[in-house]
Amino acid sequence: MPAWKSLVSLLALTGGAISCAHHGDTEVVPEHEREELLKKWDQEWSFSGIASFAHLNPVKCLIEPSENYDIAVIGAPFDTAVSYRPGARFGPRAIRAASARQMSGTSFNTRAGINPYKSWAKITDCGDIPITPFDNGLAERQMYEAFLELGSRKTVNVAPKGGDSIGTGHPKLVTLGGDHSVALPALRALYQIYQKPITVLHFDAHLDTWNPVRYSSYWQSEQTQFNHGSFFHKASREGLISNTTSAHAGLRTRLTGVDAGDYTNPGPEQGFIRIHADDIDELGPMGVVETIIARTGLDPEQPVYLSVDIDVLDPSTAPGTGTPEPGGWTTREFIRILRGLEKLNLVGADIVEVSPAYDNKGETTALAAAQVAFEIITSMVKSGVKEDLGGWYGRLYDGETAEAEAKSAEEVTRDE
Template structure:
C-alpha cells in the first residue's frame, strides 16, 4: 500500500519524452472518456487500475498456473505514465492519443524489436489510436475483442461525431487497420438495433461468441474456437471490463447483466495467450470507471488481473522461445 502507485510497482519512465528508452512491454494510461455513451468516469481508469495492481509485487508474482512470474523475467516492463488527453474534444483527443501511441511504438526493445503495447483505458474508443500505432509496425492485425457490445456499429447511428466507444472498431476496419476476416468478439450480449447489426459485423470480418455460449462450450471450448480463428495471426487483444458480469465488475459505464466471471476469464486468457500460434502484439483493458465500483474496488482488481494474466502468457511464451533475463 506504500509508494507512488505505478502499475504493479514497476519502474516508471515518462516514455513520451524519452525516445531512446527501451522496454519489452510498455504500459501506458489513456485517461479519456468523452466517447462514452452512458455513465462517464473511465478517465479515472488508469488511476484505479494502478491502485488495483498494488498487491502485484514483482518479487511475489509467480503465476502458478502459467508457470511464470511476468515481472521477474526476460521482459523489461515499464510504466510509461499517462498520455495527456483533452476531455473537451474527441477529435483532438484522438489526434493526441494516436500520436502518443505511435511514439510509444517507435521505441525499441532492448534486443531491438518492437515492444508489446499495453494500454490502461479510458473508454474503449482509445483502441483506435492504439490500432493505428500497432498497424504502423505490424500491419493488419486480428482483433480479439472481449466485450458485451459489438463496437462495430455504423457511425451513422451516433449524433455528434463518428468517433465513439461504440463505433471505433468500424472505423478501424474502414481505415484498414485490422483484419477483415479473423476478428473475434467474446462475451457478447448487447441489445441491437436489429439483426442487421450482426450482418454488418460479419461483413467487417468478425466471429461472435456470445456470453451464454460458454454454458454450452465450456471455457475450454471457447478457447478452442478463438484460437482456431486467430491461429497464425498477429493479434491485438482488447478487454472491455463490461465483458464481466456487473456483479463482478460494477464499475463501468454501460454494464450488461449476464456476463462472464473472472474464473472463466482467467482460464480463457491463459488458454489463448499460451496457445502456440497466436502472436500477441498489443492489448488494452478499458472501460473501468471507479465512481461506480464498490467499496472493495473489485472492478479495479479484476482489470489489473486481466493485465497480469495476459502478461503471464506473453512472457511465458517468450521464455519457452528461449528469451532470458539479461
C-alpha cells in the first residue's frame, strides 16, 4: 500500500476514535433511562464490589481536601515498631474484607436500636495513610499530619442531639491498624484539636506503658522510644493523656524483672486503672462496664479515645495478632462490654494489631475486628441521637418493643 494511503487510513481511524470519545464525553443520559439503570444495577451483594469498609463510599480523603464527613474510617498500614510478630500492615485490608457483610441496608443494630449507616451521620472510608516502612521517624510524622488533617475538617451534618459535647463540630476517626504505635500520633493530633489531655480507654492484653529501656537498656536512641509497647509511656510523658480518668482493661501480661515494678514505678504512665482479664470471672461483663464508667466518667466536656488491641481476645478466637496471650476474653464477652459503653464521649478510636498472616481460614480475627469497628461506629452515631432509642440487651425482643423503637426511629427521621 502506498505511504499516502496508509496515512489517510490512520487519520480516518484517529478521527473516528476522537469522534467517539467526544461523543461519549458529551452524551447525557435521559432521566428516565438513568432511573431504569439504577433500578436494574444499583445493587451490591455482600461478596461483590470494591473492598471498602462496610461497602462505604471509598474516597482518598488526604488528596481530596473538600471531602467532609462526620465519621471517617482510615487505614494505618504500619508495623515496623513491633517487638514480636510483624504483619499488621495488612490489617486494614483484612478488616475491610471481613466487613463485607455489613451493608447499609442490612445493618440495623438491635442492641442499639439504630442502623448507623442509615442515620444522621455521613460515614466515609477515607482509604489508607501512605506510611513509609523505611523510616519510623518519618512514619510518625506522616501519621500525625494525616490524623490532624482528617480530624480538623468540618462535619457534614449537625447531630440531632445538638451541641452539648466537646466533640460537636469535629469529625470522629476510626483507625484500622497497623500496630499499636499508631495510637501515639493519633493522640498527638487529638490533643492539638481539643487542647486538653485525652481520656484513654485501652483494651489490651499488655500494658503498653513500658519504659522503652525494657527492650534494651544499652542500645537506645530517640527512635527506639517509638514502639508498640511504649507509646502510652511516651504519650503520658508528653502530657497527652488524662491521668485521672484513663483505664486499661483485659490485661494478662507478664511483667519485667522479679516484682510488680511495672505497676508501681512512679511516673505519669501509671495514671491508668487496671482491669485484668481474670476480673471478668467475678465482675461479669457488666461489672467491667461499671468499673470503666466509674473511672472515665460521662463528662461531655472530656474527650475519650478508645484503643482496641485485638489481642485483648483469647488466641482461640483471635489468633491473627502480633503478640498473642492465652487467657483472654471471648469475642462475645468483649462485644457485650463495648455495647455497655455507648454513652462514653468518644472522639476517636482504633482497632489494631490484626496480622492476617497468622489468622485462620475462617478469618476469625479480622471478623472480630470488623465487628468491633461496627459496634464503635454504632455508639458514635447513637450518641448524636436525641431520643432514647432503647435497644436490645439480651432481653426478649417482643412486638411491643419493636413497635416502640420503630415509632422512635420515625420521629428521628421526621425531625431531620
